[in-house]
Amino acid sequence: MKTVRPTIGIIGGGNMGTAILSGIHKAYPVIVCEQDKKKCRFLKRTFKLSGQSLRDVIEQAQIIILAVKPQNFDELLQEIESTTGKKKLFISIAAGITTSYIEKRLQRDVKVIRTMPNLPAQIGQGMTAVCGGKSASFSDIKRACQIFNHIGKTVVVKEEWMDAITAVSGSGPAYVFLFIECFTNAAVSLGLSEDLGKALVLQTFRGSWGLFEQQREEASELRARVTSQGGTTQAAVDVFMKYHLEGVFREALQAARNRARELVK
Numbered sequence: 001m002k003t004v005r006p007t008i009g010i011i012g013g014g015n016m017g018t019a020i021l022s023g024i025h026k027a028y029p030v031i032v033c034e035q036d037k038k039k040c041r042f043l044k045r046t047f048k049l050s051g052q053s054l055r056d057v058i059e060q061a062q063i064i065i066l067a068v069k070p071q072n073f074d075e076l077l078q079e080i081e082s083t084t085g086k087k088k089l090f091i092s093i094a095a096g097i098t099t100s101y102i103e104k105r106l107q108r109d110v111k112v113i114r115t116m117p118n119l120p121a122q123i124g125q126g127m128t129a130v131c132g133g134k135s136a137s138f139s140d141i142k143r144a145c146q147i148f149n150h151i152g153k154t155v156v157v158k159e160e161w162m163d164a165i166t167a168v169s170g171s172g173p174a175y176v177f178l179f180i181e182c183f184t185n186a187a188v189s190l191g192l193s194e195d196l197g198k199a200l201v202l203q204t205f206r207g208s209w210g211l212f213e214q215q216r217e218e219a220s221e222l223r224a225r226v227t228s229q230g231g232t233t234q235a236a237v238d239v240f241m242k243y244h245l246e247g248v249f250r251e252a253l254q255a256a257r258n259r260a261r262e263l264v265k
């Protein structure tokens with residue numbers, strides 16, 4: 001028997017809205033509302049969509065993904081509140097907006113799911129944390145996971161963990177890019193050309209990751225295997241230890257988690 005897929009509405013077709021759209025448009029009927037005309041034209045052309053108003057999305061979609069920036073959220077919730085009375089499942093991807101805030105603003109027993117995806121969703125390699133509001137059922141959470149599984153992996157969490165998760169996987173891609181940036185700049189500082197430095201760093205990164213995935217050993221064990229006492233790797237690791245790299249990571253993630261807490265609504 002063929003299962004009927006719910007229509008998914010996406011409000012906000014920016015970075016994340018487009019990433020979600022590209023992951024799910026073959027699996028679900030999707031309608032999108034994007035206020036920026038240029039982005040809207042791009043989405044229509046790329047995904048063969050017809051332009052939709054907010055009202056169309058809210059009336060036609062059973063599941064509505066709220067993919068606007070946190071600063072545009074209040075205005076959007078106000079518009080939604082005045083547009084629909086029907087029961088829908090709302091899925092927010094906005095950083096720092098709690099399920100209780102959305103529930104309160106929509107002033108009804110609305111079903112709300114809060115998620116924290118990340119940028120690799122653009123290539124189907126995202127990590128999305130999912131939690132449910134007070135009226136969201138287990139099957140609502142499952143439906144949200146099924147949607148976000150199209151753009152990578154999902155994990156169901158308690159809402160109280162969302163600030164820490166924002167600091168780890170939400171902001172995490174930036175740390176990886178920063179690491180690659182610093183590693184490449186350091187290679188160039190040894191006199192290598194930028195192209196060569198970049199090629200060496202990227203393949204080292206790719207190869208080490210592949211090895212880590214295949215060998216299933218702890219990172220610390222793999223590190224010990226390539227670090228012989230008194231050798232070149234040990235010399236570099238000693239410097240990382242001298243500057244307390246682990247302490248730097250802890251402090252950076254705490255700063256991101258604290259900032260996420262400050263922004264919570």
Ligand SMILES: NC(=O)c1ccc[n+]([C@@H]2O[C@H](COP(=O)([O-])OP(=O)(O)OC[C@H]3O[C@@H](n4cnc5c(N)ncnc54)[C@H](OP(=O)(O)O)[C@@H]3O)[C@@H](O)[C@H]2O)c1
Pocket residue numbers: 011012013014015016017033034035036039054067068069070072075076093094095116117118119170
């Ligand atoms: N980017 C990330 O890595 C990431 C990771 C995790 C979570 N998130 C969350 O994802 C959400 C979206 O982020 P983003 O990076 O995709 O932002 P973005 O690129 O700015 O996309 C948001 C889009 O929504 C449009 N928009 C705003 N209000 C609208 C409305 N009422 N109706 C229709 N369209 C509207 C905006 O148009 P204008 O440009 O004209 O305002 C913009 O094109 C944020 O809440 C963020 O916290 C992002």
